Amino acid sequence: MRRVDDVVGRMRLFKPLFLRSARGPDRLEAVVALLLGLLVLASVAVICGRVVADYDQLTATAAADGRSRHQVAATVRPDLPVPSAAAPAGGGLISVTVTWVAPGGRVRSGVVRLGAGSALPPQVWLWVDGTGAQVAPPLSGSEAFTTAILGGLVWESVVLVVLGGAYLVTRRALDRHRARLRERDWLGRRGGATTP
Template sequence: MMGTKAMLWRWRRNALRRRSDATEAWVVLATGMAIAIGAPMTGAATAWTVQDALDRQRQDRHSTMAVLTANAPVVRAYVGGGTVRASVRWTAPDGTTRTGDAEVKTGLKAGDRATVWTDNRGALTGEPAGLAEVEARAGLSGAMTAGGVCAVLVTGGWVVRRRLDVHRAGEWEREWAEVGPQWARKRA
């Protein structure tokens, strides 16, 4: 098991510690702190933003009764029914009659009533997400954002550490070029 002294050698002053070793220690610390603080904060902010947008969408969409203006196609591929797009007519909040294509149950006939979803202006929209779906989508969006932030930070830290490794290798080569010939003369 590695002791505390061995783990913190880059922070202590000693003859073997290079400036790049201390820089690497600071990069690792900064990356860890950014992950510990930044990832949860951005994940939570994303989740709140997505949930707020979906909640507003739920408030802005309303179910409206419409009348089919043509027969809805019959689709037998669904067990227990399904939905298809069909031409419908409905009354908007301003009292005007509108027509368009909306999702309705398969097999309905012209003149049948169907529930469609409209926005505050009376335009057709899709059904809003349910409460469970809103929470799931918000949570998933937040988790994916937090994971993305972690991936970016870890990758950035890795790139910096690799550059420090290349720099250290160059230092070793330069120093060995100076010291190597001196050692060869002593052995001869």
């Protein structure tokens, strides 16, 4: 069985916490590192809880959207001009006007983007709401999961940057203090004047 000194010796950063001869700045740095490590672990737990809550909210919203939206077959109408207000297509896509019948029997029109270079299909499926207006499709389960995970990763990255910055600032201040202590000790051994 290993002795405590062997284990502490391998954890070099935390060694000053257990040594009586350690200087104040070394102990303070070890305490700060320990606290920041605990904050990182706590932030992981909190953010994991937030990811689960976001996923639950996104799936509930997607389910509600799925109940209020439905797909209709829209007729592709290359003979009708694309409204100038429509966003320009790019990346191998073209904008095409389509028409469909709304629930009240009224014919509605909209713009979809289709792959360029291939023959236009006679019909495409698009999502509409209860009034027949074109809407985005509801989120799938995998999209909700991906959105929640990416949101959690962004927040954890922010936490790590802030805590890492706090450690570096603290470490820099402690290094300056250590340098002053070393200079004072060195001047004291030479018998010279000490710095404040």
